[in-house]
Amino acid sequence: MPLRLFLALCVLLLAALAPLAPAEAVEAVAIRLNARVTDLLPAVERIATDTDRIQISTVPGTDGIVRRIEVHAADGRQKADWIVFALANNTDEQVDRLIVAPFYRMVGSGLFWPDLGNRRILNLTPSQGFKPERQAAPDADVFLVTLDPGSTVTFIAEMTGPSLPQLYLWEPDAYKDKVNSFTLYHGIVIGIAALLALFLTILFVVKGSVMFPAAAALAWAVLGYIGLDFSFWSKVFGLSPVAEQFWRAAGEAVLTATLLVFLFAYLNLNRWHVRYVHVAAGWLAFLAALVVVALLDAPMAAGIARLSLFTVAVLGLGVVIWLAQHSYDRAVLIIPTWLLLVVWVVMAGLTVEGLVTNDLVAPALSGGLVLIVMLIGFTVMQHAFAGLGVIQGSSSELERRALALAGSGYMVWDWDVDSDRIYTSPEAEEALGLKRRSLETEAAGWLEVLHPADRDRFRATLDGIIDQRRGRIDQDFRLRAIDGHYLTFNLRARPVVGADGEVVRCIGTLTDVTGERMAAERLLHDAVRDNLTGLPNKELFLDRLDQAITFARIDDTLKPTVMFIDLDRFKQVNLSVGMAMADSILLTVARRMMRLMKPQDTLARISGDQFGLILMSERDPERITTFADTLRRSLRAPITFADREVFITASIGLVLAGPDLAKRNEVLKDAELAMYFAKRIGGDRIEVFRPAMRQQKIDRVSLEADLRQALERDEILVRYQPIVRLGDRGIGGFEAFLRWRHPTLGELSASEFLPIAEESGLILELGLFALEKAARQLAQWQRQVRVEPPLFMNVNVSSRQLLRHDLIQDLKAVLSRNPVAPGSLKLEVTEALVMENPEYAAVMLARIRELGAGLCLDDFGTGQSALSYLQRFPFDTIKIDRRFVHESAKGAARAARPVIVGSIIDLAHHLGMDVIAEGVEKDAEAEEMGAFGAEYAQGVLMGEPLTSEECRALFEPASSEPRRKRQAAAG
Structure with a gap:
């Protein structure tokens, strides 16, 4: 029983210690005296614990004894990462070795969320012997370990994280030689990069083209990048490993940004196309944001920057090849260098992905990057020192040409192609009313001043001169003045070719030809x-x-x-x-x-x-x-x-x-x-x-001659169209219409001959005739038919009648000869006729009312009369135009018609006027107008214009009714 209890306790103890023990036994790495460096990474076992301690079994020594050791985390973390490895000294000498864990290594660092390096080992604990001594090193964790002869030591290293890309065992002198040799190489590369950056900066000061500061910025970015890669800046400024992570991510973003700026400036992509500027500016803003992201998450920012660098290189190669196919010399010159850059980017990608693992690949890539910048500098210098074409002639000859140009009144126009700056004489800016030097800008700046229709032609002209390297410019361009109008200038210029065969400038004259061009355009315009x-x-x-x-x-x-x-x-x-x-x-x-x-x-x-x-x-x-x-x-x-x-x-x-x-x-x-x-x-x-x-x-001349004799021959007739009360459908009145019984053309309506009468002046006689006939007939009907209110008669009045003072006298005479009920003889005038001269019309209409005649306003709602005038006119009746009566409108107009008609009728009633709905053709329209409140209706439904005899039949029911009532009363 005690034996069983002992075995159970042993099982429980082993179960408790199982998480602290390694899953596999560690094999000791034997130290060889002649080995300069040994890679310990394959012999390392990685262990992650959920506690702040680790307990493992050591590798058996020469005596075969296995010991157990326990190590606590140095910083008290609850979870820790550990590595375990063992070294065996099988020699009879005491051996000193350096255990080296580099902070950062490009090889295998990764493309997405790359390992940018940091401290690797916090603490190194041996199972026996001397405690390892940490050595001062800016770019690695270095520990000096001493192994006694015949000893086997198990080491437990507390890690800063799970990542450990490299772990080496170096012989001290060999490691020192290695550091010294790379320090020399690093110094040479950094020195070349610094001289190149300084030289390109000086070149920018000497030659002001935008490609030179872009190349200088790229050189400084490369200098900063390789300085970080060689740990130069950490030695100079004492950067911590964490700070170096940020600067490494920011450096890769800046390198990508400067490469993009150089490509954009060198190829002069902003010469015409503003959208290219927008794309490049957006990309640069994105890369600038990566620098901010690097403060929060440096690996993520570095991964995005590496992808951006690859994208810039590949897309840049496509742009360069496309421009080279279009004979753009700058693109042709940069092709070898850019191809080398693409190869460098591809090799760097293979290296960070761990597909190329040679120890020399990282230094070689750094040196290759400096070589690429050097080639870029040579390409830029070729443009910087290309000489201008030699202008033949002595100084006196040049002076004579300058004086002749000034005396001719021409303005100088000079385009420096390399710096992309245009110079013009001050007279051009004075003519346009612009400030001095407003036109001295890059070629793209002229697009803002040029007429929109001339911009494409201006671009094509300058591009053609550069591509062809010959030819002349003789074009008219319109420039906008400060007040917004355009002046036309004639540009005559020719290219100047440098020693390298490239166009270095384009120079000529500007002439203000606005007057000449306007005169020519005026002649062409007036012709058609x-x-x-x-x-x-x-x-x-x-x-x-x-x-x-x-x-x-x-x-x-x-x-x-x-x-x-x-x-x-x-x-x-x-x-x-x-x-x-x-x-x-x-x-x-x-x-x-x-x-x-x-x-x-x-x-x-x-x-x-x-x-x-x-x-x-x-x-x-x-x-x-x-x-x-x-x-x-x-x-x-x-x-x-x-x-x-x-x-x-x-x-x-x-x-x-x-x-x-x-x-x-x-x-x-x-x-x-x-x-x-x-x-x-x-x-x-x-x-x-x-x-x-x-x-x-119809022959208008003959028709006018016949019309002059129509009254004498008694060919003019009057027809009367009924106007019906909507309340009881009884006859309320009539409207008089003129008809002409032409001997050959038949009966003509008023619309067919009144325009001729209006133009010839016969309208006055015809108007008086219609007024006399209508008044005589109305008086006769009123004597025959006694109704309340009395019958009325509407007679149309033309503009010539209304605007003559004789109308008052004629009306007075007609009313004296034909006694009718006051206000029953209504003169009908159109709204447009009244508004031709509203002041005079108001006086005339008031005098007509004083004589006892009524007034009817025709076509109400179709004109533009103001309500202030309408209430001043003494009308007693208005006519609603037939367009408001018919239901032919659709959509929104159909829905708005009842509102409009109701408003017109309400307005008339408020002003004390009766309403006649004109053009009623259906019973539904008559009922609708009655529902709106109109008193009368006129149209086809109520009858066509009739003769006086035909109208008499309409009165029979009305005239016989009073007679029957009188007979019944007498009986």
């Missing part, structure tokens, strides 16, 4: 453009129309539409406002039409107040008519001059594209014919050309 509006003239319009017809015959998808636009009554406007204001009106009209067009459309001024339009942007017939209507509406908006407003309308003739496109002159004539048909029926209309119009063409 209208002087007033700047629009194409008739000749250019016909040329473009011819092209459009030709393209339409080739491509079926192209469907040009031709419009002929004529301003209504523009001659009267010209006489009333004067020629200067009429020109301003034409300019306004042209601008309004231009705002509606697209780049593929053409608008031209054909003559006077006539315009032509080729519409190519719309192909659907419905969209074409919508565009034409939008154009017509935009022209109707009032044009304000000082304190008055002018209303302009237009008649538009439209020719749609068809399969049988005619010649350009015939198409224009057809559009003009359609326009005359629109003008004949009242203007402010759109007429689409129909072939039948050619047979219906």
Whole structure:
């Protein structure tokens, strides 16, 4: 029983000690007296403990005894990393050796989160003998151990971390020789790198091209990098291993950044393309951020910097080869050096990944990097000391040339290609109003002053001179002055080639040719453009129309539409406002039409107040008519001059594209014919050309002659269109319309002959005739039909009638001859007519009301009258335009129509006016207008214009009802 208890205790003890013991036995490394260095890393066993101590069994000595030793962590950590190895001295001499663990080694350091080095061994404990002595060394943990003859010693080393890339056993003298030899090599390489960096810096001071400071910065970065790699800076400045980690990561980021800057500056990638500057600046900002990251996590920053270095090298090689294929000499010269750099980067990658492990590879890479910078310096110096072309001629000859140039008034333009600086004479900056030396900048700086359309040509011109190394520049460029306008300068220059065959500068003269170019452009412009509006003239319009017809015959998808636009009554406007204001009106009209067009459309001024339009942007017939209507509406908006407003309308003739496109002159004539048909029926209309119009063409001269005799021949008739009360659908009144019973053309509507009467002055006689006939008929009907309120009659008044004082006298005479109910004879005027001269119209309308006539405002809502004027006009009735009555609108316009109509009717009622809805065609429209509150309706639904006899039949029910009531009362 005691034996079993003893065995159980032994098992428990072994189980408790198991985590502290190594998993495998350590084999002792035998020391050879003639061995200079021994790699101990294969014989090392790594152990990680979860406690602050380790307990292991030693390697058996010569006596075969195995001992157990326990070591506590020196810094009291709860978790620690350890290594265990053993050395055996099988000789009969006491042996001194150095155990060396380097802080950093490029070989095998890694690409992602590389091992940047630090202290490796905190403490080294032997199983017996003398305690190892730590030796002073800036780049490694070095311990001197002494082994007695025939002894075997097990060593336990407390590590700073799990990483241990190297562990060597050196013979002391051999290690000293090795350190001395590498110190000499390091000193030579650092000295060459420092001299090279200093030389390139001096070269930058002598030659101010941007490539020289970039090369000098790269040389200083390489000097800093190899100084860190050789532990030179840690010896000079006493850097701690942790600080050296940061500086190593920051050094690799700075090396990548300076290499990128050199490539960018040497190839002069910023000459034209600003986006290259943005890419390079973003990359540099990213590398600068890596330096900040290195403060927090140096291995991560170093890994990213190494990837960036590889990317810069590979992408740079691609850029260099591409530019070399385009005959860029700088790129051709740098190809061998950049290929060597790519090889160096590849070898460095293989080394850090541990695929190349030779001890000499790291020093060789450092020396190779200095060699690459040296080759870069030679390439840069070739540009620095390339001589300028020799200018032949004596000093007196040069003086004569300089005086001749100054006397000619030309300005000097000189481009130093190497430094990429442009010099100009002060006269150029004075002409532009710029500060002195504003134009003395790099070539890319001129792009900000050049006209946007000239920038590509300027770039191509300078690049062509450099690529070809010959030729001359004779180009016009526009430069922006300080006030924003552009002046045209003629640049004449030629390249100057240096001794190496490269263009070192380009020199010539600048001449201000703004006046000459403007005169030439003016001549060309006036040949095809209208002087007033700047629009194409008739000749250019016909040329473009011819092209459009030709393209339409080739491509079926192209469907040009031709419009002929004529301003209504523009001659009267010209006489009333004067020629200067009429020109301003034409300019306004042209601008309004231009705002509606697209780049593929053409608008031209054909003559006077006539315009032509080729519409190519719309192909659907419905969209074409919508565009034409939008154009017509935009022209109707009032044009304000000082304190008055002018209303302009237009008649538009439209020719749609068809399969049988005619010649350009015939198409224009057809559009003009359609326009005359629109003008004949009242203007402010759109007429689409129909072939039948050619047979219906009316001779305006003959028609005017017939119209002068129409009243004498009793050919003018009056028709009356009913105006119905919406409350009970009874007759409320009529509107009088003139008709002409032409002996050959048949009955013509007022819109077909009133424009001719307006132009010829016959409108005054016709207006008085209509007023007399309407008043006589109204008086007769009022005597026959007794209703309340009494029947009324609306008579249209033209602009010539309203603007004449005789209208008052004529109206007074008519009312005296035909007694009608006060206010029942209503003169109907349009909103646009009133707003032509609102002050005078207000006086005239007030006098008309004083005579006992009523007033009706037609087309309300279609003009631009101000409410302040509207409440001053003594109207008793307004008419809502048919466009607000119909439900043809779609989308947002359809939804807004009820709001607009309701607002108009409410406004009229608040001002004490009755409302007539014009153009009612459906019962639904009549009901809707009644629901809105309109009192009357007029339109096809209520009846077409009728003769007086036809109108009498409408009164029979109304006139017989009172008679039946009287008979019933008498019975």
